[in-house]
Amino acid sequence: MVTMLLPLLAVAQAASMPFVSPAFGDHMVLQRDLSAPIWGWTNPGAKVTVSVAGKTVTTVAAPDGKWMARLPAMPAGGPYDVRVEGPKRVVLRDVLFGDVWICSGQSNMEQGIAIAKNPEEEIANASHPKIRLFMTERRYSLNPEPVPQGEWKVCTPQTVAEGGWGGFSAVAYYFGRELQREVKVPIGLIQTCWGGTPAEAWTSAEALAKMPDFAALLRQLAELRADREKALANRQRALETLIATADQGTKESWQTQPDGPAWKPVARPTFEGNGLDEFDGFAWFRATVKVPEALAGREAFLQLGAIDDQDTVWINGRLVGSTEGWSLPRRYALPKGLLKAGENVLTVRVLDTMGAGGLTAEPSSMFVDVDGQRLALENWRMRPSSKLPANFALPPAGPEDQNSPTVLFNAMIHPWLPYGIKGAIWYQGESNAGRAYQYRTLLPTMIRDWRSRWGVGKFPFLIVQLANFMQRQPAPGDDAWAELREAQNIAAKVVGNAAVAVIIDAGDAQDIHPKDKQTVGKRLALAALRVAYGRKGPYLSPEYRSMTVRDGKAILTFAECGSGLVARNGAPRGFAIAGADRKWHWAQAEILGPNKIAVWSPDVPNPVAVRYAWASNPLCNVYSAEGLPLSPFRTDDWPMITGPKR
CATH class of the missing domain: 2.60.120.260 (Galactose-binding domain-like)
Structure with a gap:
């Protein structure tokens, strides 16, 4: 009897699913130069054909009703009609082939163009027929979801300003606009982000299982799936115990x-x-x-x-x-x-x-x-x-809580797998700043997992470094946001084919959501030209490479300096120096050449470590001649305020 029921169940499940996934629709962009997949659901065993530009591929639906066809690789161009025929017929119109980018993260990625800098002029000039937008609706789920919610739209003054939090992502839009101007191919932007959320919410359960830090939370999520009422009661007890003790x-x-x-x-x-x-x-x-x-x-x-x-x-x-x-x-x-x-x-x-x-x-x-x-x-x-006590972990609130591990991966990333993409841009980290040391492992874990699941190789991953924010500190010292920026830099290095867009000069001391998203988008696009398109040139920020000590001065060497390092508005600022006592002092600095800076202080005759822009909102002014800010750094590996105690 069970054997007889299984095919019937598969038919019923397939019947409730769309013939073509909502990931595909009129005005979409499919990834060029790639056997782009298209999928949906129909009767198990049914034949489905997909045709575009005179080319046709045929596939057969699996026992669960899901079908997938891979189109022949196509060069940039269009528009085309894509015809899908089987038990049903669907025509997807005005389809372009170009480069598709996933745009994810938390509120600074979500912040729309209508509430960012210079909205009236930017919206009025947002007619870009070769840029297409998909705003994934915000959802969370304890289980992987099959379809995204939303639709593809042509980039117009109306579409960039509607929906979401002030319209389409300003960062994504400015990134796509700059990129389209440079590479001159259609650009598809898939916005999938949610303000205030931590990176673990965007990471799969299988990936997080490799990190012991999340073992307890993953067990609690499993309990929640099995018995929601009991799990929520456990959370309430844990909360009451935490408050009382x-x-x-x-x-x-x-x-x-x-x-x-x-x-x-x-x-x-x-x-x-x-x-x-x-x-x-x-x-x-x-x-x-x-x-x-x-x-x-x-x-x-x-x-x-x-x-x-x-x-x-x-x-x-x-x-x-x-x-x-x-x-x-x-x-x-x-x-x-x-x-x-x-x-x-x-x-x-x-x-x-x-x-x-x-x-x-x-x-x-x-x-x-x-x-x-x-x-x-x-x-x-x-x-x-x-x-909060060390190693604090309150049981998840359940599907009502978008901050729980895995729930945004399940509902807002999984439905896009394995859509053909060029790469991803990521603006997130504010919600993980208190756990910056953990982020060194968490972000690479997420990136590797996404790459593995997408199946398009080691795709480019571009990270927005946290902007300057909060009250400026009068004395040098430790800082969680600085440690998070360092973790972002480390992540880009360890996963490879990645880069960091430095915006330490584009923030707002009073607003965690700085309105200047044009600078962010432009620097992401510059990073993409290097990482994703292989262009040679000064597209990345200068970064620290090595330090030697000579005559009481620390001599620092840098890479990615373009035409040379420069200081804006006077001598180089933002440097701190320490000796073996690990006490930090503000330092003087001098640019020695295109890629070297000398740093010293009369209070530190024998320097052993230097830090630059090591604060939530540092006063710093070193750039490449091309205008890209020097990335914050430290030369020491002393204990972090967010790391394990030594």
């Missing part, structure tokens, strides 16, 4: 204690900008709400907007509610009798597990609503509490 404020019941000197005034109740930029753990916030006599004692609602990541809220020491989920707006009901006339104290305990933290909404979105009257939250204070 790890948070000093909870142990000491700060919600019932009066203010003291430990509570510092803050302009906004966030981790960033208040000395907790690289802090993952617990912080407590307080505000005052003044209630008129006429409104005292009434039922009300507390609006706090989104809080990153988990919050517990008290008013006048009485528990109001708790929510988990960094993007969820908070709205708590306040019972009758809670609000008193005069000053009321709001206390919010925030647990941040990665990236940004705190009450991230605009101040105007945070208030108490009493019968339609909005009462402002004033006089915000903050009291830092406890860092």
Whole structure:
């Protein structure tokens, strides 16, 4: 009986799937000079033919109903009609052959052209019939998904500005525009990105299984697939245990204690900008709400907007509610009798597990609503509490959490396999900065896995180095964002056929989403010309190669210097130097020639190590003569603040 049912089940499953995958459609770009695959689903054993430009290939659907045909390699050109015939008939029109790029990462890849720099002019000039766009809809899944959600569109002022977070990815668009101008072939851009997400979410379970760091999380995801209700209960218990055992404020019941000197005034109740930029753990916030006599004692609602990541809220020491989920707006009901006339104290305990933290909404979105009257939250204070324990790993929240390992690979990468591509661009890392040492292994693991699964060889992989961001630090020292940039550089080296686009001069101290995406796209395109198209020229940023010490000075040698190193606006800045005591001092520097710089300090007579631009937002000014910034680096291998302790 089971043997008889299996073919029937396959037929039923195939019938529910599209005859041609949504990865293929009108206006698409297929990869030139490659036997580009096309696939879909139909009756098991059914014959399917695919025709283009007078060439036809035939295939037969597998027992599960999936069919795949590989077209003969075609040169750049078009437009063509692609005809797919079998039990159904589909004609895909206005198809071009050119170069297809996967554009992935987190929010800085997702940020649309309409909310980036100079949007009106850029959108008005975005008529590029040889550039085609596919915006993959944001989805997550515990299991690999077969089809992407979205459609191919011709690049026009309308299509670049619609959908997503401010339209199509500005980085991807500017990259594609620059590239199309240079190589003069059609360009297909597949946007598949999601703000705030870590690299492990974009990596397959099989690849992560090679990293012991993720063993516990992968087991928990397996439990979630098997018994979701039980797994979520385990997560809740783990969260409650973490709060009870790890948070000093909870142990000491700060919600019932009066203010003291430990509570510092803050302009906004966030981790960033208040000395907790690289802090993952617990912080407590307080505000005052003044209630008129006429409104005292009434039922009300507390609006706090989104809080990153988990919050517990008290008013006048009485528990109001708790929510988990960094993007969820908070709205708590306040019972009758809670609000008193005069000053009321709001206390919010925030647990941040990665990236940004705190009450991230605009101040105007945070208030108490009493019968339609909005009462402002004033006089915000903050009291830092406890860092997350070492090796912290909260069980996944489930399919509702796009940050869980594997879930974005499953829903937003797997459906594209094995679409013919030229390469990939990747702008991500902010959400992994607190684990930069781990990223040295994680990013190469992801890249190798993608390459293996795509089946088009060691395709070019271009990485955007993190931009400058946050308050500038007065003294040299260690920094998590600098360590993440180093991890990105290491990843590019170890996987090969990869490059890093350095944008240490294109960020914004006040905005983690800098609006200058033109510079990012242009530098990615330059890197592509070298890595993907084999052009010789000054397309990459200068990078550190070696150091010698002579007469109390460190003599540094660099590669990829183009026509030579230059310093903008005065002498070279951004260098720090240390001796055997490992104490860092700002250094003087002089460019000695096209690829050498001398670095010294009277405070370090015997230098042993040099760092450059080693900060979240460094003051640095060394470039190649062609205008590409020197990549941040360090010559030492001393312990990292994100690495294992030695």
